[in-house]
Amino acid sequence: MTLNPTMRMLFCALTLTFSFFYTHAQVSITGDLKQYHKTTLTFTGLNVSEAPDTFLNYRMNVTFTSPGNETYVVPGYFAADGNAANTSATSGDKWRVHLNPNETGLWSYEVSFRTGVDIAVSPDVNAGSATSIDGASGTFTITATDKTGNDFRAHGKLEYVQEDYARFADGTYFYEVGADSPETFLEYGDFDATVGRHTFTEVAAYQDGSDPTWAGGKGTEIMGAVNYLASQGMNVQYFLTMNIEGDGKEAFPFPSNTEYTSYDVSKLAQWQIVFDHMYNKGLIQEFVLTEDENSNWFEDQEGVGQHDFSTSRKLYYRELIARFGYLNIIYNIGEEANWEHNGPGADFYTATQIEEAAAYIQALTPYTDLISVHNGPNTDFSIFSELLDLSGTSSLTCISLQGSYDSYGSGHNKVKSFHDLAEADGTKWVIRYTEPYNNSNMNIETWTERSLWASLTAGGAGIHYYSNNGDITEDNYTLWSDFFNRMRYAKDFLYDNAIPFWNMFNDNDAVSTGRLFSDGTENYVIFLPGGGTADIDLTGSSDFTIKWFDPRNGGALQDGSLSALSSGTAQSIGNPPNNQDKSWVVYLKKNQTLITNKERERSKDLKIFPNPTAPGYINISGLDNDIYTLRIFDISGRILDETSVEISKNNQKMNLGHLNSGIYILKFESSAKQGYSQKLVIK
Missing domain, CATH: 2.60.40 (Immunoglobulin-like)
Incomplete structure (x- = not known):
């Protein structure tokens, strides 16, 4: 609901009368304060409650400046009492922001906190008027990560890098395997104001007792589900964040299914506990933001045109990004977005709307996240060509492909054709086969041949398992273990053999x-x-x-x-x-060796010290003054980084703080194409 003109004038007058300013607001900085780990700033500010005015008429943005002088404008949010996951509080004076820091060293921050009618969705930084904690500033120090393995705290944010595959902040490329089912993952009864379709009974035992819970032990079963997926080597779960008029109908971020500009702070804080655990376990969340049955639900609630971009939809995107944007998320604009159904808000989502939504999300998130869309019926892929036909460079960075694999070539040819289509348009899409199915019983051998390896060899960046009959109701992941095994084998084949896919x-x-x-x-x-x-x-x-x-x-x-x-x-x-x-x-x-004999002979004068060393700065000497191409390889021959550096013969200091513990080969290539190599050990 929105304010009528009279109420808007009264609201603005009251805001101007009672607004107050902080130059040094009370702030709590929590988290591990390590690279790629969640860092949280919680401010004490205005005391408000869950109401449309709170979410629409206040806007908190925090500008973070990294040690390398990069800036990140991160949206903040209302956090009630700061402990709503456990208290179910609906009011309070806590305002919160999260950062995923990609650099070590001293970071600084400054808060913009402004008020005005519908200011939350305004792109104008000067809209409204300053109030509450506006101007609060400070610093904090981030140290190197101490995590390894699949834990995303070892790798950082998943980023779109204008290539066919996404890449983590530490330089590792991503091949995606996981679960499309259940898409109603968030219909879990331990979340506040949620009708519990799912109990995750069969995988609850995978919760090991040390996993986070809320409200005196709630959440153990869904933590078991997360742990089970991770134990199977999966790295993604696909699910709907709002399905009020669609499949399931019980997953939404609001206090009830009749509200659309007020957010359930405690429910979202409980979601966050689960999502944080997924991040730590190495599981991407694919946020499917809407589906075909409610493609224009927000516009219908507001009474605007079916193909408009409503205020409440913009607010929905902002709230999700503010609360969860530091995680590894794929923002999926819509499932079966161009499939028209009957009912309120079900008119199909057009290519123009999809592009507008993608551009809005891209502008709002401070990171280079994957932004996707899912095609309509398995026989209709027109939405992808329609998107490419739009003028300008698309804000869409990947696609979620649905389609049958009944015939031998269908899955393979679909992925390949969309690669070719995008390439002809000058676009690089990260293409995932997220919903492969056929029209009969799922046969593991047919699925392996026509979905998994068919898409991988076509250049597909990943695949999900989709349960033909259980994508809404089934939550017994153990039923799909054979499919998970096949996906894990493929993923391990790529990584264990250092294949530069x-x-x-x-x-x-x-x-x-x-x-x-x-x-x-x-x-x-x-x-x-x-x-x-x-x-x-x-x-x-x-x-x-x-x-x-x-x-x-x-x-x-x-x-x-x-x-x-x-x-x-x-x-x-x-x-x-x-x-x-x-x-x-x-x-x-x-057949090749990582360091050739000629390189070994030329490299006698090259010195890298200290070696072994801790993550951070190293010194280089012994090379002639020149501009070199530096390539960093892991011990298996996989290239991790490539950059241009100017080297002085006497001594050159270089920051390799982005490298974790391990053995690396540093190869320098001069402007005359002469190669020099040395091994580096980081403890």
């Missing part, structure tokens, strides 16, 4: 049968759905090692009938180790 592309024409995914020079991955053998065209004059991988059972690479191959046309790859009529993956890797 982010630099690879589909090249089926170079093999006589099967699907080929390669970089065209050094790495070739062939998927043979029916086993057997194939011929491959290898350009250049190189030798290759041949290994076989079992996509059905995972494990280490195996030897087939041939162990090596030289460049040439129609070269036979030999036969698999066993089960010749079953699906196999073949990996051809160019």
